[in-house]
Amino acid sequence: MSIRSAKPADVPAILQLIKDLAVYEKAPDAVKSTEENLRVALFGEEPKVFAHVAEDGGKIVGIAIWFLNYSTWMGTHGIYLEDLYVDPEFRGKGYGIALLKSLAKICVERGYSRLQWWVLDWNEPSINFYKSLGAVPMDEWTVFRVDGQALQNLGKVTA
Numbered sequence: 001m002s003i004r005s006a007k008p009a010d011v012p013a014i015l016q017l018i019k020d021l022a023v024y025e026k027a028p029d030a031v032k033s034t035e036e037n038l039r040v041a042l043f044g045e046e047p048k049v050f051a052h053v054a055e056d057g058g059k060i061v062g063i064a065i066w067f068l069n070y071s072t073w074m075g076t077h078g079i080y081l082e083d084l085y086v087d088p089e090f091r092g093k094g095y096g097i098a099l100l101k102s103l104a105k106i107c108v109e110r111g112y113s114r115l116q117w118w119v120l121d122w123n124e125p126s127i128n129f130y131k132s133l134g135a136v137p138m139d140e141w142t143v144f145r146v147d148g149q150a151l152q153n154l155g156k157v158t159a
Contacts, residue, residue, distance in 0.1 A: 003098045006051035006063075011039045013060035014051060021085040025120060052102050054086065054095040062086035064099040074113040079103050081117035100133065118143065 006014060015038055022031045041049045054062030065083040070076070081103060086095045100115070107115050116138075119126050127137070146154055 001094060001098060002055040003052055003095075003102045004055070006042060006053050008039060008043050010051075010053055010060055011035050011042070014038065014042075014053065014063050014065070017060070017063045017085050017087065018065075018083060020087065021083055024085070025123075049082070052099055054090075054099055056090055056093075056095075061090040062095040062099055064103055066103060068112075069116070071113055076111060076113040078112045078114035078116060079107055081115065084117065096129065097133065 012035055015033060015035055018033060018038075019028075019031050022028055041047065042051055049065065049067045051066070052064045053060045063083060063085055064081060066079050066081045068077045069080040071078055081100075084096065084099060086099075103115055106112070119130065131137075
């Protein structure tokens with residue numbers, strides 16, 4: 001087992017795992033990302049998104065894609081985990097926890113106050129896994145999103 005920061009050559013495998021995650025989350029047509037925009041996001045001049053990969057025998061079998069957030073109350077950055085996914089064939093072998101540990105280690109080393117993510121309400125296997133690690137659901141919060149036409153409308157410049 002190997003956990004490491006992603007390299008540009010990993011982009012095709014990372015994108016495939018993102019697509020596999022979308023299928024698992026019952027949204028197979030939701031992925032609009034391409035190898036090119038993923039490469040720019042992860043490895044462009046000033047990347048704002050980062051990735052770690054899990055390898056088994058040279059094959060990328062898991063990903064953790066993340067970026068920094070900030071807590072005004074804590075006065076420190078944290079890590080927001082956008083995607084954590086391990087190929088089903090390799091689940092139960094410690095890759096998921098190893099990826100999470102690598103991000104937790106970054107938090108500890110850099111003095112970040114938290115590591116957080118979202119999980120779908122129906123994803124009981126993941127919820128149970130996260131709780132076993134000491135993660136706490138933030139049940140009192142509701143996630144809001146503006147996208148598509150609503151974002152266009154909200155972002156219109158008015159005189």
